[in-house]
Every structure is written in C-alpha cells, then in structure tokens.
Amino acid sequence: MTDVEALHALVAQLQETVRRLQDQAAIAQLVAAYGPWTDAGWSEAVATLWTEDAVYDADVAVFSGRDAIAAMIDGDTHQAIIHGGSAHVVTAPHISVDRDTAVATCHGLLVRHDGDGFHVARVTAIRFDLVRTGSGWRIANRRNRLLDGNDDARALLRGVSP
Amino acid sequence: MTDVEALHALVAQLQETVRRLQDQAAIAQLVAAYGPWTDAGWSEAVATLWTEDAVYDADVAVFSGRDAIAAMIDGDTHQAIIHGGSAHVVTAPHISVDRDTAVATCHGLLVRHDGDGFHVARVTAIRFDLVRTGSGWRIANRRNRLLDGNDDARALLRGVSP
C-alpha cells in the first residue's frame, strides 16, 4: 500500500466515525428541541421534527401525521397548559443508531405552574423511533407511557439491547 | 484533480464537520457545568463560563459582568439556598451555531430541600447567547423567564428558526 492509499484508508475510517458522531448529535438535538418549542407553542417548528406520516402516541391520545401533531400544539388543551405555565422537560436520551434508523429513550416530566408554585403533573417513559431522511433525521414514531408502575412503561424504557 | 488534491478536499470537509461537532459539544458542556458548579457554590469556576462583560438576567435580578455573577454565587441569598439544599437543574439545551455566535435554549428547575423532602421552587425558560472567544466558547448573555404562563417566557424558548 502506498502512502497515499494508506491515507485514503485512514480518512475513510475517520469519515465513518464522524458520521456516527453526527448522527448521535443530530438526534440529541431533535429531542432537545421538542420541549422548548412545545412550551413556546411554536407549532411550525415542532412540526419540522417529524416525518410527514409520523405517529405520536402520547398515551392520553394518539396523533397521526405531522399536521395532527402541529394541530395538537395549536389546540385548546395544549394552549391552556402553556398559558397556565408549563415545562415539558425531555431528558437527555440514550440513543442507539442502526444505519438509517435509531431508537432514543428517556424520561418526560410535565411540570406545571399552579397558584403557589410548581408541581410535577406527569412523568412518562418516552421512546422515539427515528429515521434518516433526505433532509436529516426525523421522528417517525414517539410513544409515551405514564410511569405509574405499569409494565408497558418499563418495557418501553429498554429501548434496544446494549 | 490528483489523488492528493482529492484527499486534501476530503480532509478539509471533514475538518469543517468536526469543528461544528466540537462547537456543539463545547456549548453543551458550558451549559452542563453551570448547575453542578452553582450548587457547589464554586464561584471561581462559574465565572470561567462567561465573557468578562457578560449579562445574566435572572428575572428576579440582573447581574452585569463576570465579577457580579461570581459575587452573586458568593452572596447571602445564593449561599442560603445552597446551604438549605438545592439543585439548579439546567436541561440539555437545543443549540444553534452561526459561525462565532450561538443560541442555546432549555429549561431551568430550581429544586429545593425542605423539612420533609424536596419541592420544585422555580421553573424557568432559559436562553443563552454564546460567543466564540480566543479561549473557547463563553456565555455572553443569559436570560431566564419564569414559566408561569407569561408571553416573554414562551417567546424566549423559540431561540432561532429551525
């Protein structure tokens, strides 16, 4: 192998490593955007996080398609929550990437303002299923399960094998 | 284009990608350091996160300059909070980098110890404006707004367009 060939091999390896780091960073950023944009009521921005036909199973309701998810943000229930004062905290996820799909698992805390302060209204297990699209990673599926001791929530937090 | 020229182009592209990943990682680390160091009361370390003339608008008060921020950490109010038991939780931020400036948005939770346990005392929307300096990224401006339903807090969480 010539010196230039050896360099080509090194650079190709490095490109692969960097691509994996980019995938992980991009997915972490998608997840980190959800909370702030949701509490901002910024439905157009929230919509960009999902594929066109994404499904968001929020436990209390299921939203099918990016438009339905944006409509949920603009809807009366969500608007009442954010105008009362809320933080949709989504914790830094564990991420497993397998080529063009990925799974991210984490916790969700809905903290709400009330008369005298704040209280933790809901705590959920969250699983994101993501896909690589022509314009980057997008959420194809999200499932929340209330962490009230039920088996589904625990199963969901396993994500994929380490 | 010769083989060596092609390699040069590849490496230059890779350097640019890696620089963006480094920016994002460095900013995430600045934000991740704030909570632990603040609860430790480690004012010298907290000071290193900011530019010399940084402004921290904490909603309840505004601190102008790195020295004023360090003095806040050493001050009676903050010392009473941390000696009573507190966690200044700053969530993993959404980060937008534009060359030498960046915006990071996230949630802040102040959880305090009381007689029988812990309670969520304050929940805020946080926006960091960061700049690249000769010694790395630093916080130039931070703004907190209480998430009690006010418009300012929601506007702040938008950060920059996706």
Added chain:
Amino acid sequence: MTDVEALHALVAQLQETVRRLQDQAAIAQLVAAYGPWTDAGWSEAVATLWTEDAVYDADVAVFSGRDAIAAMIDGDTHQAIIHGGSAHVVTAPHISVDRDTAVATCHGLLVRHDGDGFHVARVTAIRFDLVRTGSGWRIANRRNRLLDGNDDARALLRGVSP
C-alpha cells in the same frame, strides 16, 4: 514537508480531536442509559455500564462490584420503587476526560408516583469516575450525596478544575 506529509499531520490531528469527541459522547451515553434501564428494572443492561469491580456508593447503601449493582436492581427495595412508578432522572453531565480516566458530575432526581400524582422524593449530587477499558468506557465508581445542604454534596459537585 511534502504535500503527503502535511496531509498525514492534518489527519493525525483530526483523529485526536475526533477521539476526544468520541470519549465525551460515549460517556454521555453511559450516563444517559442509567436512568431508563434502572426504571425498566433491566439489571443485565445496567450491569454492562460498570467495570467488574465498580463501587456504587448510593448514600443510603454501598454496592461493591457489578454483580452487587445488578442484584440491587433485582432486589425487593428497587422492585417496589419501580412497580410503584418511578423516574430515576440523571441530568446531562459535565464531563472532564484525562486520557484513560474521566469524571462526570450531574444531578439525580428520583421522582415517584403516589396516589394523586408525582413527587420529587430524592435529589442528589452525583459524581461518576470512569475508565477506558478494552471494550469502551465504563463506570468504575459512582457516588451520590443527598442535596439537603450538607458539605459533602457540594464538594462532590466540583468534579475537577475547569
């Protein structure tokens, strides 16, 4: 220096930078995995995060060795907590890497389900000491201290100097 030699130097430098980013990402992922897998009760997966002889000082008890940590997850106390509904929230850590060892500091929140909702049961300062092993980064030592105002918790949050 020839063109090829210059490229070799550039690529070597890039490799070093990428290695540091990989270290940080790998450690962040170890920490992010702990909460979801612990709330899932997935003891086999939790075990993989630690060295064989890791020590986990959880403040209320000390677990010595990976097997003891897995047994804690399978034990009656932990099973009662997760079957009642819990979120072991571990915040995005501040990470300092020094060649083959690293220190990560963050907050831990144990949020538990009760009759009418959720409450923050425990808030701790967490310090992870990590080592690079033949199969990647692992936790060698973890220490939690309750954030009730005690000096130990504050000292622990300092991690290493910025």
